[in-house]
Amino acid sequence: MLSAIFDFIQNTGFYGMTLSTIIMILVACLLVYLAVVKGFEPLLLVPIAFGMLLTNLPMAGLMAKPVMEIKDNLVTTVQPGGLIYYLFQGNHLGIFPPLIFLGVGAMTDFGPLIANPRSLLLGAAAQFGIFMTFAGAILSGLFTAQEAASIGIIGGADGPTAIFLSSKLSPHLLGPIAVAAYSYMALVPIIQPPIMKFLTTKEERAIKMEQLRNVSKKEKIIFPIIVTIVVSLIVPPAATLVGMLMLGNLFRECGVVGRLEDTAKNALINIITIFLGISVGAKATGEEFLRVETLAILGLGIVAFGVGTAAGILLAKLMNKLTNLDINPLIGSAGVSAVPMAARVSQVVGQKENPSNFLLMHAMGPNVSGVIGSAVSAGVLLSLFG
Template sequence: MFIEAIQKIWVSSGFVSLTWQHLVMILIACILVYLAIVKKFEPMLLLPIAFGILLVNLPFTGLMDAPASSSEAGGLLYYLYQGVKKGIYPSLIFLGIGAMTDFGPLIARPASLFIGAGAQFGIAIAFTLATALGFTPQEAASIGIIGGADGPTAIFLTSKLAPALLPAIAVAAYSYMALIPMIQPPLMRLMTSKKDREIKMEQTRTVSKLEKICFPIIVTIFCVLLLPSTAPLIGMLMLGNLFKESGVVERLSSTAQNALINIVTIFLGVTVGATANAETFLKLDTIKIIALGLFAFMFSTIGGLLLGKLMCVITKGKINPLIGSAGVSAVPMAARVSQIEGQKANPSNFLLMHAMGPNVAGVIGSAVSAGVLLALFG
């Protein structure tokens, strides 16, 4: 009887169905956990993603299983994942980002918009390459948007254009966002001279409260009239910012930038990771998507740096080209990397607030890019 019970437990355990593919994905999850905890590579993103990958690659958990019938329940993460599939989480993340973001540096230096636009260069490159590799225009657009380094926007666009690619694109987009401190610095040092990196920038002008209140309203009207499909992202981003800048809804602003975004980040991170199961993830197309996504991200960084160098020349050395790398949408990660690299070259350099201009321009730029692609291929 005891032996039979042991045998029954063993047969129903995950060990029986564990394959080498599962072991590969479990190893990847453990590496990502290491990078999040030990290397501190954006642990707020990387840790839940890594644990989601770990959970879904342990056999028989059923966490991402759809309900077999209307009378049966599906897995826990299946239901949480609906917020990703339906585009709910990306919009809520943008609400929180807006509430946490100061658009002052962008308002004070509107030229930052050009850097944000230049940092979308990788999207076009990846779109062209993906099309050449046989992906449909809708799939190529979804792959290309990874270059904006904006996980919520990548999820939003892919859920509309190429839902089948959502697992690979979501994991790639969020992983590259989290790995910015590893990917960007070598490109920054390659594209700029030590003299460039040493440039100290003057403090920008003080932006008035009226300007900060008018900015989200004006941007919403212009962007949504031009590209109505951007309303969920631009609308929520600017609403969150209006909460912050109005000064009359402190509780709403606090909730959006703390409790709400933290809860949504947990749900989104774990469920995005949970899409990376061994059976569907370890495929040639997935490898292509991840490679193209990295290529897109690198070229977006290069595009931003090139615009930064151009602005440095135009202003006769008043702009440090390093802020160009912050033109990708990852806020405030990319701006922090610009600050770190600037201080390595010149310890008295303080580029963070200067880099925030291109950084928030990149958020708007990636949302607008998604709207353009949705209008063209939707």
């Protein structure tokens, strides 16, 4: 009787609890708190946090690999893997992030970028944070070139792109990188305003910009086709992300595939977000997360974010000096591709200085160009180190 009781206790999760699992469960609960109570990117942090919780439950085996057997040259499954192990294959094989981009494209209006092509430069400038952080990660001596590239892409403020590149170059760092990327995306309203105010004067923040011109339907239809061709020819590895982004946008703009547009921006992206979030969170185990390298990733990630924000603002200031146009430098901070949150931050900070100032549509130009820029940057890094 006693042996049966002891066997039962050994088979419970309590018996397998360690200090690292307890810490990771607490971290998961903290992320749930930030998402639910503080409202920090809940659509992403809730599934990521719960995936983190599930994978760190002892004996649950939700990320367990299948047990295979080879007999008579035939491979058979002796024991199937855990549920989240199979969901994670969508990240491992690079399927989920492009499908997220398909939905993002269907929800994105590239009109502000088409109306003001100069904003493409601001989106490009914000990618400077990626390459500066890549260099910093290399110089730290803690990471290989592939790992540094995966860490640097956090500066693009684009979670799916960070997941896509990490799954290709350094899958063992996918958990910490994804958590850092989405956490900093959620903290955009907190991280960016101090940088914006430090780098601009009160007069610059109050600059009013001219209303953007109307963009024709023909321009909006041609734009995703041209971007796909040009980007894919210059940086072929970026074709997967940019192609799906632009296909989703073509669904939106062509006006003849309403059902496909609706599916891409609603049902499909919601389903993939659940699968992606849970499976990414499940990579954040104690063995992989509780390391010095993880702290370095978190530190380098916020540096990447800050440098990208500053680079966009400084280029906007320079453009304002070199041209006769009135460009509010605040829109440069929206070059990081946290759509549309970064653009909203530009609007909020600008209106505090001038209540009649409406910068949202102007900031959306750099914001959506940042999405393209982060995908191109990922393609460049993948071509160099993949």
